[in-house]
Structure formats: C-alpha cells, structure tokens
Amino acid sequence: MSEVEVPAPLPRPAQPGLGSVLVGVFGGVLAVIRKDLLVEWRARAQVVALLGFAVVVLLLFSFAVGPDSMALARHAGGYLWLALLLSSTLLLARSMQNEVESGALEGLLLVPVPAASIFYGKALANTVLLVLVALVALPVDLAITGAAIVSPGVAVAVVVLGAAGVAAPGTFYAALTARVAGRQLLLPLLLFPLIVPALLGAVKATTLAMTGDPMGQVPSWLTLLLAFDLIYWSLCGLLFEKVVEA
Amino acid sequence: MTSRSYVAGAALSAIGFALLVVAHYLGLFVAPREAMMGDVGRILYVHVPTAWGALLFYLGAFVAAIGSLWSGRRGWDAATTAMVEVGTVMTFLLLVQGSLWARPTWGTYWTWDPRLTTSAVLAAAFGVVLLLRRLIDQPARRATATAVATIVAFVDVPIVYFSVKWWNSLHQPVSSRQTIDSPMMQPLLIAAVAVLLLGIGLSVLRWRVELARLLAEEAAPDLPDAPAPLDLSGASGAPRG
Amino acid sequence: MSSSTPVVQARDLCRRFGRRWAVARVDLDVQPGERLLIIGANGSGKSTLLNMLATLLPITRGSLRLFGRDPVQDRAEVRRRLAIVRHAHGMYEDLSARDNLSVRASLLGRRIDIPRLLEQVRLEDRGDPIRAYSAGMRKRLQLAMLQFEAPDLAMLDEPFSALDPAGCADVEGMIRALPGAVIIVSHQVERAGKLCDRAILMEQGLMRWSGPASQAWEAWRAVQRDDVRTGGGPAGATAAGGAP
Structure with a gap:
C-alpha cells in the first residue's frame, strides 16, 4: 500500500467570531426546543395521558395513606414530587425515543448544531413539560390533601428549579440508555438515586410553601436546588457529546 | 508484565488481609473498651476504615473514568470498573456495619444519619453503573457509558451528603462522634492501611481480569486477505433488464 | 476551495464490530461531482462503509479524509457539507x-x-x-x-427499496438533479448503475472490484459465478489457494 497522499492544506474558512458562535449555539438551542415542543404538541394526546398518569399517582398516594387528613396535608409536598418524578421518567424516555425511533438523532448530529445545543434544547423542552405536569398536578394535590399554598412565589420557584433539576440529568441518562436493552428500567434506576438532593430540596421547600416558613429555611432549600441545577446542567452539557457520538 | 501484576495484586491483598487480622486482634482484645458504647464501640475499627476506603475507591474510579473518557483506552475502562466494584462492595459492607452499630447505639437499624443515608444512595448510584455496564455489548459505547455514569454519580457524593445533613439537622441533632483516644488510634490506623491495601490488591486483580476480558473480546482477528481480482471476461451477454 | 480536492479519500479503511471485520482494506477516491455506485450482497459491508463516510461510525483503522479534511477534527465543517439518506x-x-x-x-x-x-x-x-x-x-x-x-456529498442507502416503478422513476429523477458528488448503495444494479459513473463491488467487507458503472452488472454476475465455482466468496477462494 502506498502512503497516503496528503492534500495541500486548504485555506480555512474565515473563523467565525465569538459573537456568531454564540448565536449559532443559542440558535441551535432554540431550534431544538421548538422542534421538541412541536413534536409534543402534534402528539398531544400522549401529553394528556402523561398528565393523567401524574393525577392517578396522586390519587393512589391518598388511597394508600388513607383518610387521615392530617397526614395527607403534612406530606402533600412529598406526594407532589413523587408523582412528578414517576411521570418524568415516562416523559424523558419518550423524548429520547422520538430521536432514536427513525434515526432522527443521526440526522440531528449531521446538522451544524453542536451536541451541547441539542442537550440544552432537549433539557429545556423537558423542563417546560415537567412544569406543565406540575401545574396540573399541584391543584389536584392540594384538592386531595387539603393543603394550601401560603407563599405562591416560593411554590413557583420550587417547581421551576425542581423541574430543571430532574430534566438535566434525566435528559442525559435518557440519551445514555436510549439504545440499551432494558432502558425502561435503567432510566429510573440511574436517575432516582442521583436526584435525591434535588428531591429533598424540592419537597422541603414545597412543604414550607404550604405551611409557611417561620424559621426562614426556604432560601437554604432554594439555594440547594439552584446549586444542584447549576452543577448538573453544566456537567451533563459537557458530557453529552461523548454520549451521543459513542 | 501480566503475571507480575497478578502477583502484586495477590500479595497486596494478602498483606492487607494479614494486617486486618492484626488490627482486629488489637481492636477486639487489646484496645480499651469504648467509654460510652462499651464493646459495641469496637466496630469502629472496621467501620471507619471501610467508609474511608469506599470514598477513596470511588474517587479513584472517578479519576479513572476521566482517563477512560479522555483516552478511550480499555485499561482505564477496566480500572474504572474495578474500582467502582471495590467501592460498591465496601459501601454495602458499610451499610451492614452501620445498621449493626445503629441498633444498640441508637435503638434502630436504620436512621436518617447523613453518613448512612449517603452510603445507601451511593450503593444504589454506583451499583446501577455496574448494571448498566452489563447491558451494553458494544465495547466503545460501554466504556463511554461506564465513564460518564461514574463521573455523574461521583459528583453527587458531596451534594447528597450535605443535603441529607441539612435536611436532618432541622429535626434531630446530627449524631456526633467522640474524638478518638490514642490507644484506640493505633488499631484504627492499622485497620485503615489494611483495608486500603486489601482494596488496592483486589482492584489490581479485578483490573487485570477485566482488562484481559475486554482485550479478548476485542482481540483483532487478522484482516482478511486482499481479494483475488475479478475476471469479467467470462460475463455472458448484456445485463438483463 | 479548490475544486480538484477529492470529496472522499479513503486509504486502507477498516471497521471491526467485535471480532468481525465488517469493512477491510478499502481504498476509495471520489472526485467532486462524481457519482459512485456501491453494490454487493447483504452483509458485505456496504452500509457500514457508507456510515463511515458519513462520519456516523468511527473507523477502526486506516485513514479517511472528506473534502480534504479530517472528519474527526473538522467534524462540524465536514458534516455541514454532506448528507445521507438511509432506511431510517x-x-x-x-x-x-x-x-x-x-x-x-x-x-x-x-x-x-x-x-x-x-x-x-x-x-x-x-x-x-x-x-x-x-x-x-x-x-x-x-x-x-x-x-x-x-450537499457537496450526498449518500443514499438503498434509495429504491420498497418503491413501486413510479416511485423509482421519481427518485431517479431527483438523484439526477443533485448538484454534488453522489454515492449510492443499491441492489438495483442496473437502475442505479445508469445514474452513476463508477461502481465498486463489496464482498465480505472487501472491495472486490472497481470499474465503470456500465460494467457493474457483469461484475455482479462474475462474482456470483466465482462464488459458485469456489464454494463461496473470497474466504473460500483463499482456502482453495486463490481463484484459478
């Protein structure tokens, strides 16, 4: 075999400036969010089914605990987040299945959108959907348990930060397991232990938003959630390319 | 080379095991009885080194995972797996020991002590990494999955610990441990070295076995020979159609 | 961008799945605007080769340059200029x-x-x-x-599969209209051959034949005769001490 002919170096295309790179990354993220939300909108029957699932889980919790209204109200925050967590694995798995089903992921990799943008786009879309599930599940939770929200601002912050805390590692693990046999089981097995801190923070802060916060503990829990989100949104964004190109 | 690291691994494990026996002889029969917990306190000599060891081997796995992801070399992949396995075994031991200690001390097998809870979460998080690994057949993809899952799980260690500690401190005081007297220090240190050596020895052995398995799995067969030139002259007639 | 840089330059391209060489020792050049047909039996490595050329599958050995660039280092730039149509x-x-x-x-x-x-x-x-x-x-x-x-390089994996005659005619017309280099993998040797300049024949991961697309059918027949004579493929051929 003769040695490889190395062609003369080509003139490189003009290096894009930082500004246009950022626009490219950001534009890619927006395009991916738009795509994911469009797919969910067109298949909205499945989203409705997901909302139904969350509600059913809440009902089951209330049956399991029984008609003890004190206990129900005390644990309303915990029920809410467990319902969200159980729904989230279905949502996350489906979002990645849409990509794998017809080879769309390969198509996505070939367009000039960086892998990190694909991750952030999908994770943000999943955050939006989880917030939507929470918006439906929260009133049902309140109705079933008899709890009430005393500080709505805190509740909104917790829902958004908590949904983001589930969505980032969830999207990441869904991609990691998308082509593995037994993914339906693996995704929750990987995800649930990891998000214990986010779950603790979200449940505590939600409970405080329902019962009031005389000791001023809410900021600590929100900080914990924020720190968890920052760490995993960065780390997963960094590692995502390795996962999808493998 | 290969056999030498097997010998080294076996030797380290043997020395570690011997030291463990010495440490426990000292801990069980020589060291003074613990003031508050009595003889139950002697579990300290196995429990604390196990905890240190588990964390240390997870740290090692984290470093190896970064190496594996960076280089794509199977040696790092095998090392990651070996240390995750050793760390997970230690975590399970830790859980058992912790429950045994908690029962006479706190009156219950399980309590939401930050250390105990963190161990439980870690055992689950890293145990699943090993499960994930078994379910992927393609070597490159498996190495990547193992590495990223290990990194993501390890980053969770401090977050879990502090969140549980925080969560706990708001309804019951965190269990405090007494400072350790010097006569108790000696067996503890020997036990720590023993667990460390035993862990390293087992990791080395496990690393070699895993690497040998990975290399056998991927052993490159010879490239097929260049094909014989195809003779078109015998082709009869025009293409059908 | 100089127009004479080959679109594809592969030297000793190999890909292994586990212990099996799916593609081995492939040397291939595709010039800008050229149309290449890849034929071969099922499992002969055609699609694996195509996926490597599309940067979707890492190569195990050998070297590959696309548009004169390294497909790993300049991945984004290379991918911007190619596209693939697959069964998925x-x-x-x-x-x-x-x-x-x-x-x-x-x-x-x-x-x-x-x-x-x-x-x-x-x-x-x-x-x-x-x-x-x-x-x-x-x-x-x-x-x-x-x-x-x-794209400067369009790749099509079995573009005619599962199509009726009218659908095939549609696809033919659309492939003709593509502006850049085209690589087609197809079992429809005659139909696809008419769209192409050059053809290669893959057999058990190896490039068995390369020549003008007009002779693709003869090559396809010849390799089947060869297999019948030697009892199956190059592996049989080498075991028998090479083709007579």
Whole structure:
C-alpha cells in the first residue's frame, strides 16, 4: 500500500467570531426546543395521558395513606414530587425515543448544531413539560390533601428549579440508555438515586410553601436546588457529546 | 508484565488481609473498651476504615473514568470498573456495619444519619453503573457509558451528603462522634492501611481480569486477505433488464 | 476551495464490530461531482462503509479524509457539507411533511420555500403525521430535503427499496438533479448503475472490484459465478489457494 497522499492544506474558512458562535449555539438551542415542543404538541394526546398518569399517582398516594387528613396535608409536598418524578421518567424516555425511533438523532448530529445545543434544547423542552405536569398536578394535590399554598412565589420557584433539576440529568441518562436493552428500567434506576438532593430540596421547600416558613429555611432549600441545577446542567452539557457520538 | 501484576495484586491483598487480622486482634482484645458504647464501640475499627476506603475507591474510579473518557483506552475502562466494584462492595459492607452499630447505639437499624443515608444512595448510584455496564455489548459505547455514569454519580457524593445533613439537622441533632483516644488510634490506623491495601490488591486483580476480558473480546482477528481480482471476461451477454 | 480536492479519500479503511471485520482494506477516491455506485450482497459491508463516510461510525483503522479534511477534527465543517439518506429516514414520525421540513430548515439555520418543495414532491395536501405515509412518500420527502440541502456529498442507502416503478422513476429523477458528488448503495444494479459513473463491488467487507458503472452488472454476475465455482466468496477462494 502506498502512503497516503496528503492534500495541500486548504485555506480555512474565515473563523467565525465569538459573537456568531454564540448565536449559532443559542440558535441551535432554540431550534431544538421548538422542534421538541412541536413534536409534543402534534402528539398531544400522549401529553394528556402523561398528565393523567401524574393525577392517578396522586390519587393512589391518598388511597394508600388513607383518610387521615392530617397526614395527607403534612406530606402533600412529598406526594407532589413523587408523582412528578414517576411521570418524568415516562416523559424523558419518550423524548429520547422520538430521536432514536427513525434515526432522527443521526440526522440531528449531521446538522451544524453542536451536541451541547441539542442537550440544552432537549433539557429545556423537558423542563417546560415537567412544569406543565406540575401545574396540573399541584391543584389536584392540594384538592386531595387539603393543603394550601401560603407563599405562591416560593411554590413557583420550587417547581421551576425542581423541574430543571430532574430534566438535566434525566435528559442525559435518557440519551445514555436510549439504545440499551432494558432502558425502561435503567432510566429510573440511574436517575432516582442521583436526584435525591434535588428531591429533598424540592419537597422541603414545597412543604414550607404550604405551611409557611417561620424559621426562614426556604432560601437554604432554594439555594440547594439552584446549586444542584447549576452543577448538573453544566456537567451533563459537557458530557453529552461523548454520549451521543459513542 | 501480566503475571507480575497478578502477583502484586495477590500479595497486596494478602498483606492487607494479614494486617486486618492484626488490627482486629488489637481492636477486639487489646484496645480499651469504648467509654460510652462499651464493646459495641469496637466496630469502629472496621467501620471507619471501610467508609474511608469506599470514598477513596470511588474517587479513584472517578479519576479513572476521566482517563477512560479522555483516552478511550480499555485499561482505564477496566480500572474504572474495578474500582467502582471495590467501592460498591465496601459501601454495602458499610451499610451492614452501620445498621449493626445503629441498633444498640441508637435503638434502630436504620436512621436518617447523613453518613448512612449517603452510603445507601451511593450503593444504589454506583451499583446501577455496574448494571448498566452489563447491558451494553458494544465495547466503545460501554466504556463511554461506564465513564460518564461514574463521573455523574461521583459528583453527587458531596451534594447528597450535605443535603441529607441539612435536611436532618432541622429535626434531630446530627449524631456526633467522640474524638478518638490514642490507644484506640493505633488499631484504627492499622485497620485503615489494611483495608486500603486489601482494596488496592483486589482492584489490581479485578483490573487485570477485566482488562484481559475486554482485550479478548476485542482481540483483532487478522484482516482478511486482499481479494483475488475479478475476471469479467467470462460475463455472458448484456445485463438483463 | 479548490475544486480538484477529492470529496472522499479513503486509504486502507477498516471497521471491526467485535471480532468481525465488517469493512477491510478499502481504498476509495471520489472526485467532486462524481457519482459512485456501491453494490454487493447483504452483509458485505456496504452500509457500514457508507456510515463511515458519513462520519456516523468511527473507523477502526486506516485513514479517511472528506473534502480534504479530517472528519474527526473538522467534524462540524465536514458534516455541514454532506448528507445521507438511509432506511431510517431521520424524520419525526409525529410531524407532518411540512413540520418536518420546517424543523429541518430551522436546525440548518436556513430559509426554505416549504410550499414549493411540497408541491414538487406532491405532498402539498398531506397535513397528517408521516407515520401514516407510504414508503414512496417518505422517500420523496427525504429526497426533497436532500435537494434543498444540496450537499457537496450526498449518500443514499438503498434509495429504491420498497418503491413501486413510479416511485423509482421519481427518485431517479431527483438523484439526477443533485448538484454534488453522489454515492449510492443499491441492489438495483442496473437502475442505479445508469445514474452513476463508477461502481465498486463489496464482498465480505472487501472491495472486490472497481470499474465503470456500465460494467457493474457483469461484475455482479462474475462474482456470483466465482462464488459458485469456489464454494463461496473470497474466504473460500483463499482456502482453495486463490481463484484459478
């Protein structure tokens, strides 16, 4: 075999400036969010089914605990987040299945959108959907348990930060397991232990938003959630390319 | 080379095991009885080194995972797996020991002590990494999955610990441990070295076995020979159609 | 960009799956604007080769340059200039043709005249998800996308599979209209051969023959005769001490 002919170096295309790179990354993220939300909108029957699932889980919790209204109200925050967590694995798995089903992921990799943008786009879309599930599940939770929200601002912050805390590692693990046999089981097995801190923070802060916060503990829990989100949104964004190109 | 690291691994494990026996002889029969917990306190000599060891081997796995992801070399992949396995075994031991200690001390097998809870979460998080690994057949993809899952799980260690500690401190005081007297220090240190050596020895052995398995799995067969030139002259007639 | 840089330059290209060489020792050059046909039996390594050329599958050994660049280091630049149409169509089943085109255009960061493109592929009145589309409709849509992208290197894996004669004629016309280099993997040797300049024949991962596309059919026949004579492929041939 003769040695490889190395062609003369080509003139490189003009290096894009930082500004246009950022626009490219950001534009890619927006395009991916738009795509994911469009797919969910067109298949909205499945989203409705997901909302139904969350509600059913809440009902089951209330049956399991029984008609003890004190206990129900005390644990309303915990029920809410467990319902969200159980729904989230279905949502996350489906979002990645849409990509794998017809080879769309390969198509996505070939367009000039960086892998990190694909991750952030999908994770943000999943955050939006989880917030939507929470918006439906929260009133049902309140109705079933008899709890009430005393500080709505805190509740909104917790829902958004908590949904983001589930969505980032969830999207990441869904991609990691998308082509593995037994993914339906693996995704929750990987995800649930990891998000214990986010779950603790979200449940505590939600409970405080329902019962009031005389000791001023809410900021600590929100900080914990924020720190968890920052760490995993960065780390997963960094590692995502390795996962999808493998 | 290969056999030498097997010998080294076996030797380290043997020395570690011997030291463990010495440490426990000292801990069980020589060291003074613990003031508050009595003889139950002697579990300290196995429990604390196990905890240190588990964390240390997870740290090692984290470093190896970064190496594996960076280089794509199977040696790092095998090392990651070996240390995750050793760390997970230690975590399970830790859980058992912790429950045994908690029962006479706190009156219950399980309590939401930050250390105990963190161990439980870690055992689950890293145990699943090993499960994930078994379910992927393609070597490159498996190495990547193992590495990223290990990194993501390890980053969770401090977050879990502090969140549980925080969560706990708001309804019951965190269990405090007494400072350790010097006569108790000696067996503890020997036990720590023993667990460390035993862990390293087992990791080395496990690393070699895993690497040998990975290399056998991927052993490159010879490239097929260049094909014989195809003779078109015998082709009869025009293409059908 | 000099127009003489080969689009594909592969030297000793190899890919192994576990202990099996799916593709071995492939040397291949494709010039700009050239049309190459890859033929071979099922499992002969055609699709693996195509996926490597599309940067979707890492190579095990050898060297590959696309557009004169390294496909790993300059991945984004290389990918910008190539496109592949595979059996897995890469579109979203829950979206309509129109939605899929608009999603694709926004991902590419380009504007697209969707109504015109849909009219061209006779899908203008289909607003339902492509889940319900026939094989021919999906293929037309894929090719419409390919035409819109107008890549410097277009790769098509079995573009004629599952199509009726009219669908095949559609696809033929659309492939002819592609501006850049084209690589087609197909079992339809004659049909695809008419669209191509050159052909290669893969057998058990090896490139067994390379020549003008007009002789592809003869090569295909010859290799089958060869197999009958030697009891199956180059492995049989080498065991028997090479072809007579």
